[in-house]
Amino acid sequence: MPDTRMKQVVFHLRRYEPGKDREPHWEQYKIDSPPGMTVLDGLWKVKELFAPTLAWRSSCRMGICGSCGMLINGRPRLACNTQISELQSDVVAVGPLPNFGIIKDLVPDLHPMFEAHRELMPYLIREDLQEQDSPTGEYWQTPHELERYLQFSYCIKCGCCMAACPTMATDPQYSGPMPLGQAHRYNSDTRDGGFAKRRELLEGGRGPWRCHFAGECSQVCPKGVDPAKAIQMMKQDLVFDLLKLRVRKPAARLVDKPCGKRREDIPAAPPRTVTG
Numbered sequence: 001m002p003d004t005r006m007k008q009v010v011f012h013l014r015r016y017e018p019g020k021d022r023e024p025h026w027e028q029y030k031i032d033s034p035p036g037m038t039v040l041d042g043l044w045k046v047k048e049l050f051a052p053t054l055a056w057r058s059s060c061r062m063g064i065c066g067s068c069g070m071l072i073n074g075r076p077r078l079a080c081n082t083q084i085s086e087l088q089s090d091v092v093a094v095g096p097l098p099n100f101g102i103i104k105d106l107v108p109d110l111h112p113m114f115e116a117h118r119e120l121m122p123y124l125i126r127e128d129l130q131e132q133d134s135p136t137g138e139y140w141q142t143p144h145e146l147e148r149y150l151q152f153s154y155c156i157k158c159g160c161c162m163a164a165c166p167t168m169a170t171d172p173q174y175s176g177p178m179p180l181g182q183a184h185r186y187n188s189d190t191r192d193g194g195f196a197k198r199r200e201l202l203e204g205g206r207g208p209w210r211c212h213f214a215g216e217c218s219q220v221c222p223k224g225v226d227p228a229k230a231i232q233m234m235k236q237d238l239v240f241d242l243l244k245l246r247v248r249k250p251a252a253r254l255v256d257k258p259c260g261k262r263r264e265d266i267p268a269a270p271p272r273t274v275t276g
């Protein structure tokens with residue numbers, strides 16, 4: 001049976017204001033926690049009652065935008081996607097994501113992650129640039145081919161995997177699980193022809209070879225992306241490519257134009273609800 005009682009919890013929050021604090025420190029705030037309260041709701045309550053300058057990032061409140069990654073009771077999680085009750089503790093300790101600099105309080109500096117992401121060209125790379133910029137049709141892809149990268153495309157760039165990765169903690173060169181996972185997402189897409197371009201970066205010190213496949217990144221991922229798996233598949237692709245065993249195909253072509261047959265079974269659009 002779910003616990004429906006109001007209870008009191010103590011938020012231990014990592015506070016840091018650059019230019020004012022010499023280093024981050026903990027502060028405590030006690031609040032009432034009704035059933036269903038999320039850690040993000042609790043932060044708003046703390047801000048409203050005690051700490052108006054408390055800073056963090058959030059936007060969607062529904063696990064979609066990826067803004068609210070934080071270290072919550074020792075584990076990187078989304079604050080909006082974590083109910084206080086599931087922590088099974090009267091103490092909620094919240095700090096900024098590790099392995100990043102701190103901008104203020106609970107706001108990590110995600111710039112290095114997005115820079116590594118940008119470097120690895122997380123978009124379709126095509127030879128038919130004119131077609132890509134001014135499309136005349138759709139690229140051909142089967143449902144089976146979609147399955148090859150679909151799981152990796154669920155990434156919301158929250159940075160939780162980066163915060164959990166032990167290699168990130170010790171090797172500033174390493175691109176990290178999010179950028180590498182996303183590079184593999186595009187390398188696995190049959191509409192993409194950018195493997196050779198990305199390979200130049202992936203073969204160096206920023207590539208997947210520093211990953212020792214402990215899998216912490218995948219364990220904390222709130223979207224089930226499994227970046228550790230993507231990175232191991234990327235290593236396999238690179239080795240096969242080196243041995244000239246990787247199957248190379250031209251990037252998917254445009255689907256054939258419909259040959260003059262009209263679809264008769266498409267329902268008419270509903271009437272407009274707003275006019276003028």
Ligand code: SF4
Binds near residue numbers: 225
């Ligand atoms: S792989 Fe998962 S944990 Fe990492 S950034 Fe994407 S959604 Fe977040």
Ligand code: SF4
Binds near residue numbers: 168217
């Ligand atoms: S599997 Fe690789 S990327 Fe993931 S946490 Fe471990 S070392 Fe980091």
Ligand code: FES
Binds near residue numbers: 064067081
């Ligand atoms: S606020 Fe958007 S993922 Fe939490």
